[in-house]
Amino acid sequence: MKEKNRNSLITSLLLSWYEKEGRDLPWRETTDPYKIWISEIILQQTRVVQGRDYYFRFIERFPTVESLAAAKEDEVLKLWQGLGYYTRARNVHAAAKQVKSIFNGVFPSTYSNIISLRGVGEYTAAAVASIAFNEPYAVVDGNVFRVIARLFGISLSIHSSEGKKVIREIAQSLLDTQDPGRYNQAVMDFGALICTPAQPKCIACVLQDYCTAFAGNRVGELPVNDRKISIRNRYFHYFHILHNGSTFLQKRNGSDIWKNLFEFPLIETTLPSDFTELEKREPFRKLFAGISTFSVDHRLAIKHQLTHQAIHTHFYRIIIPDEIPFNPPKEIFRIDDEQLLEYPVSRLTHKYLETI
DNA sequence: AAGACGGGGAG
DNA sequence: CTCCCAGTCTT
Numbered sequence: 001m002k003e004k005n006r007n008s009l010i011t012s013l014l015l016s017w018y019e020k021e022g023r024d025l026p027w028r029e030t031t032d033p034y035k036i037w038i039s040e041i042i043l044q045q046t047r048v049v050q051g052r053d054y055y056f057r058f059i060e061r062f063p064t065v066e067s068l069a070a071a072k073e074d075e076v077l078k079l080w081q082g083l084g085y086y087t088r089a090r091n092v093h094a095a096a097k098q099v100k101s102i103f104n105g106v107f108p109s110t111y112s113n114i115i116s117l118r119g120v121g122e123y124t125a126a127a128v129a130s131i132a133f134n135e136p137y138a139v140v141d142g143n144v145f146r147v148i149a150r151l152f153g154i155s156l157s158i159h160s161s162e163g164k165k166v167i168r169e170i171a172q173s174l175l176d177t178q179d180p181g182r183y184n185q186a187v188m189d190f191g192a193l194i195c196t197p198a199q200p201k202c203i204a205c206v207l208q209d210y211c212t213a214f215a216g217n218r219v220g221e222l223p224v225n226d227r228k229i230s231i232r233n234r235y236f237h238y239f240h241i242l243h244n245g246s247t248f249l250q251k252r253n254g255s256d257i258w259k260n261l262f263e264f265p266l267i268e269t270t271l272p273s274d275f276t277e278l279e280k281r282e283p284f285r286k287l288f289a290g291i292s293t294f295s296v297d298h299r300l301a302i303k304h305q306l307t308h309q310a311i312h313t314h315f316y317r318i319i320i321p322d323e324i325p326f327n328p329p330k331e332i333f334r335i336d337d338e339q340l341l342e343y344p345v346s347r348l349t350h351k352y353l354e355t356i
Numbered sequence: 357a358a359g360a361c362g363g364g365g366a367g
Numbered sequence: 368c369t370c371c372c373a374g375t376c377t378t
Contacts, residue, residue: 357378358377358378359376359377359378360375360376360377360378361374361375361376361377363372364371364372365370365371365372366369366370366371367368367369367370
């Protein structure tokens with residue numbers, strides 16, 4: 001019973017803190033489940049400041065789930081350009097079509113139906129179900145993990161299934177079932193503003209007296225994150241080809257990075273490579289088959305640092321004389337320069353386009 | 357259970 | 368440079 005009192009005290013302190021100090025976020029002004037869903041997808045692994053403008057643009061272009069379902073994937077990706085994790089854009093589009101075909105165009109109103117949508121996992125389903133439909137599901141995101149691990153002194157890794165299970169159970173036990181949506185947003189704001197990853201504001205914390213980590217001087221050690229990421233080096237050599245007043249693009253596919261985004265013809269190597277060395281490679285000969293004379297101009301070198309890979313990139317501008325016929329492999333298509341900006345591209349390719 | 361998936365900001 | 372952000376999906 002002591003435990004129960006402590007938990008309900010924590011919950012009410014969290015709620016009264018949120019009442020005074022909670023953030024003013026645009027998607028909190030709506031009760032439209034579609035818009036709340038979009039905001040939750042955009043905010044996956046993404047800071048509020050980074051996603052905010054994307055949310056406005058997305059909602060303006062696609063104000064309803066029907067409008068999104070009717071869109072072309074390229075346009076959805078174009079709106080997502082620069083935000084990262086492009087699977088979210090493809091999934092959100094696919095999910096809108098699911099809503100249309102499976103739920104008659106009406107956004108589903110229960111946790112189990114919401115989680116059946118593409119790209120919606122436990123977190124997003126709990127968030128939308130609680131905020132838009134008042135369903136009693138506690139969210140567990142990075143903030144919640146940190147807040148609960150510290151409050152309750154949980155030393156289990158946040159990547160272990162046991163750790164996830166324990167945190168999820170505590171989160172659910174803290175939930176205010178009268179207003180689950182408000183409670184969920186309160187914990188997340190608390191994690192984002194007070195119980196931050198680095199230099200948490202313990203001095204100003206209303207839960208200080210109830211925090212196991214604070215009492216044991218372990219705030220800096222929790223939550224336990226034993227993830228070790230290795231960074232892979234990759235070498236991309238892009239060719240901005242000019243021929244007869246047009247240029248050339250291709251679409252990325254497979255299960256690699258930037259799936260379904262566009263880019264210039266590319267040769268990837270596992271080791272650093274200069275142009276002279278590239279010319280000797282089979283992919284280069286295949287790309288420029290029959291082209292004996294062309295001019296080469298090294299335009300840009302960029303190291304693009306991502307979470308799991310470092311992409312060392314060179315952009316070359318290749319000018320092929322107009323009188324020489326150029327017939328690249330079929331996956332590479334010809335476009336006019338003015339059309340270049342209509343295609344969704346990675347941040348990396350966009351940086352190059354900004355220089356020309 | 358472990359990796360892959362982006363980009364940016366903070367320290 | 369490392370860490371991590373309103374996570375999800377694939378292997």
